[in-house]
Amino acid sequence: MDWYSIVKLLHILSATLWVGGGFTLMVLATLAxxxxxxxxxxxxxxxxxxxxxxxxxxxxxxxxxFGLIMCSFWVGFSELWVLIGLAGYATTFCIGMFVFKPTADRMGAMIAR
Structure with a gap:
């Protein structure tokens, strides 16, 4: 197995845990x-x-x-799908950090009271 394959595996695993974990929490909350x-x-x-x-x-x-490392190994950063992926990452990260987290913290504080 070459370095690119290892980094790609780690990229896919971390993305699966990230997105899958969020999806699982959303399903649990919806069912409840x-x-x-x-x-x-x-x-x-x-x-x-x-x-x-x-x-x-x-x-x-x-x-x-891992995605950035993978791009540096293979396609570079000029492909459209790489730019779309980076924009999507920035969007979801900002929404998570600046919208979901503060809302969840406020709700947690209300629950504690």
Missing amino acids: DRAGNIQGTLQAMRATGELGNRFFAPMSMLTLA
């Missing part, structure tokens, strides 16, 4: 909300706030880092 389980909904919100900096931010950074 539809069932009328307020405690389950609050637990999902609390988990989102706690995992934001500990799990989702590092996984997103690793995804970016």
